[in-house]
Amino acid sequence: xxxxxxxxxxxxxxxxxxxxxxxxxxxxxxxxxxxxxxxxxxxxxxxxxxxxxxxxxxxxxxxxxxxxxxxxxxxxxxxxxxxxxxxxxxxxxxxxxxxxxxxxxxxxxxxxxxxxxxxxxxxxxxxxxxxxxxxxxxxxxxxxxxxxxxxxxxxxxxxxxxxxxxxxxxxxxxxxxxxxxxxxxxxxxxxxxxxxxxxxxxxxxxxxxxxxxxxxxxxxxxxxxxxxxxxxxxxxxxxxxxxxxxxxxxxxxxxxxxxxxxxxxxxxxxxxxxxxxxxxxxxx
Amino acid sequence: xxxxxxxxxxxxxxxxxxxxxxxxxxxxxxxxxxxxxxxxxxxxxxxxxxxxxxxxxxxxxxxxxxxxxxxxxxxxxxxxxxxxxxxxxxxxxxxxxxxxxxxxxxxxxxxxxxxxxxxxxxxxxxxxxxxxxxxxxxxxxxxxxxxxxxxxxxxxxxxxxxxxxxxxxxxxxxxxxxxxxxxxxxxxxxxxxxxxxxxxxxxxxxxxxxxxxxxxxxxxxxxxxxxxxxxxxxxxxxxxxxxxxxxxxxxxxxxxxxxxxxxxxxxxxxxxxxxxxxxxxxxxxxxxxxxxxxxxxxxxxxxxxxxxxxxxxxxxxxxxxxxxxx
Numbered sequence: 031x032x033x034x035x036x037x038x039x040x041x042x043x044x045x046x047x048x049x050x051x052x053x054x055x056x057x058x059x060x061x062x063x064x065x066x067x068x069x070x071x072x073x074x075x076x077x078x079x080x081x082x083x084x085x086x087x088x089x090x091x092x093x094x095x096x097x098x099x100x101x102x103x104x105x106x107x108x109x110x111x112x113x114x115x116x117x118x119x120x121x122x123x124x125x126x127x128x129x130x131x132x133x134x135x136x137x138x139x140x141x142x143x144x145x146x147x148x149x150x151x152x153x154x155x156x157x158x159x160x161x162x163x164x165x166x167x168x169x170x171x172x173x174x175x176x177x178x179x180x181x182x183x184x185x186x187x188x189x190x191x192x193x194x195x196x197x198x199x200x201x202x203x204x205x206x207x208x209x210x211x212x213x214x215x216x217x218x219x220x221x222x223x224x225x226x227x228x229x230x231x232x233x234x235x236x237x238x239x240x241x242x243x244x245x246x247x248x249x250x251x252x253x254x255x256x257x258x259x260x261x262x263x264x265x266x267x268x269x270x271x272x273x274x275x276x277x278x279x280x281x282x283x284x285x286x287x288x289x290x291x292x293x294x295x296x297x298x299x300x301x302x303x304x305x306x307x308x309x310x311x312x313x314x
Numbered sequence: 315x316x317x318x319x320x321x322x323x324x325x326x327x328x329x330x331x332x333x334x335x336x337x338x339x340x341x342x343x344x345x346x347x348x349x350x351x352x353x354x355x356x357x358x359x360x361x362x363x364x365x366x367x368x369x370x371x372x373x374x375x376x377x378x379x380x381x382x383x384x385x386x387x388x389x390x391x392x393x394x395x396x397x398x399x400x401x402x403x404x405x406x407x408x409x410x411x412x413x414x415x416x417x418x419x420x421x422x423x424x425x426x427x428x429x430x431x432x433x434x435x436x437x438x439x440x441x442x443x444x445x446x447x448x449x450x451x452x453x454x455x456x457x458x459x460x461x462x463x464x465x466x467x468x469x470x471x472x473x474x475x476x477x478x479x480x481x482x483x484x485x486x487x488x489x490x491x492x493x494x495x496x497x498x499x500x501x502x503x504x505x506x507x508x509x510x511x512x513x514x515x516x517x518x519x520x521x522x523x524x525x526x527x528x529x530x531x532x533x534x535x536x537x538x539x540x541x542x543x544x545x546x547x548x549x550x551x552x553x554x555x556x557x558x559x560x561x562x563x564x565x566x567x568x569x570x571x572x573x574x575x576x577x578x579x580x581x582x583x584x585x586x587x588x589x590x591x592x593x594x595x596x597x598x599x600x601x602x603x604x605x606x607x608x609x610x611x612x613x614x615x616x617x618x619x620x621x622x623x624x625x626x627x628x629x630x631x632x633x634x635x636x637x638x639x640x
Contacts, residue, residue: 063458082474138341153553181358185354185357186354248566282460285456296444297441
């Protein structure tokens with residue numbers, strides 16, 4: 031008996047050891063690139079290109095950050111990123127919540143068929159739409175402007191419609207009935223009963239979409255001009271030496287500054303994102 | 315008698331009318347609520363699909379649509395003789411076949427480990443693993459480029475400590491494996507969070523019952539946890555493959571090549587979408603590029619359907635148990 035218990039104890043100890051071992055190993059694989067990224071952003075270009083490679087910077091070289099902010103009109107392009115991300119996110123959260131509400135609470139003819147379209151759009155490879163959209167927008171003179179972001183935002187997102195539908199479907203029927211007896215129409219019910227009780231999922235959708243838009247590269251790259259593009263594109267194209275060489279460590283400094291806002295937003299809202307969303311989506 | 319009957323009928327009618335007018339109002343409200351999405355779906359999905367298909371039947375070059383000539387299925391025929399098309403499709407299949415399983419296995423394993431009750435620091439690890447998922451792709455590629463660089467990268471430098479002078483061309487010759495590393499690094503946390511949510515939905519009683527019957531942890535995993543997780547594994551597998559097929563930005567950013575716009579990455583990472591966009595933005599072959607898009611759509615559709623066909627052999631759909639959780 032004792033030996034069996036001892037054996038199971040050693041087994042458990044080994045399992046424990048293996049668990050923490052792999053957690054730490056993967057943790058290192060995740061964090062070493064991040065650490066190296068920040069460290070290298072504090073090196074002058076010559077030190078980055080020195081051989082053999084120096085693992086730690088000789089000093090905290092802040093000039094990379096100064097150059098990152100002055101070589102391009104950093105805050106102007108950051109402003110473009112903010113405007114585009116906020117516009118798209120605000121619109122898409124509103125229109126997706128509206129559609130999600132309708133799919134969750136209205137039992138009317140045609141609803142299920144339309145909802146199948148939403149689900150289908152979740153797995154359609156959306157990239158096949160991008161080139162035709164580009165052709166249409168360029169013929170309408172909308173390339174080089176921010177209008178596509180307004181249109182994409184208004185068109186809602188299938189993923190968020192699904193998320194909101196799942197969330198709103200869980201509200202008790204009595205809540206809706208009470209609102210109707212109080213004389214609320216569907217719109218009032220949505221705005222003053224459902225939305226105020228959905229702050230967590232609204233925040234989640236907002237953060238997820240803002241992060242995705244802030245990080246988007248291909249759409250600004252294809253649809254915008256050099257003068258009104260976003261930080262994502264400028265980061266890739268804006269930092270060249272007069273001889274046309276890529277200034278790696280300055281780009282890294284610019285990238286650290288570019289990543290920082292979404293990291294901060296993530297830490298503020300992570301509880302909702304990591305716990306709220308996905309579970310809502312899974313409980314079908 | 316007659317009068318009461320008529321009155322009753324009148325009353326019934328008015329009730330029915332009120333009911334049907336309420337139903338009509340609800341229907342109108344429903345369509346108003348979904349109007350933005352529905353209009354957007356027609357104008358930004360259906361219309362582009364149709365226009366894309368129409369374009370694929372022409373030799374349109376992006377300038378004056380009036381100059382475009384109808385050429386039937388010639389663009390599609392061309393795709394079957396174009397060596398770059400078959401090469402890039404092969405690369406994309408390889409990329410999907412490497413990337414998806416590694417991502418699935420790793421994110422599932424980490425979710426399993428983090429789901430154990432005795433593990434401390436769960437919140438810390440979960441947050442750390444998720445962190446790369448929010449990093450913009452441009453920054454993520456730069457983060458990896460200074461690791462994978464031929465001459466100045468951390469990886470070659472570290473190997474160089476043991477074998478001086480190492481300069482493995484990770485970014486060019488082995489680009490497809492480098493892309494896998496980046497994709498797994500950025501996607502691990504997002505995948506893990508989904509699996510964790512699924513694992514937390516498995517009722518504790520089921521695992522407990524298996525343990526009482528004498529199952530060890532490995533048997534519980536094999537016979538209780540895995541079967542219950544197959545629907546989520548299936549869902550992640552399908553989405554992962556569809557995403558992998560659409561990959562465009564990573565190879566474009568990792569090694570843009572000498573051409574403007576990044577449409578000429580090394581052959582190792584010459585994926586299907588790169589080939590397609592190159593046809594459009596470098597050679598102005600709008601008709602051919604849209605034909606390539608439709609072919610991709612068909613390939614993805616076939617692979618998705620085939621995956622769905624395999625589902626009945628391995629995906630376990632829970633039978634409603636009386637008194638079980640809804």
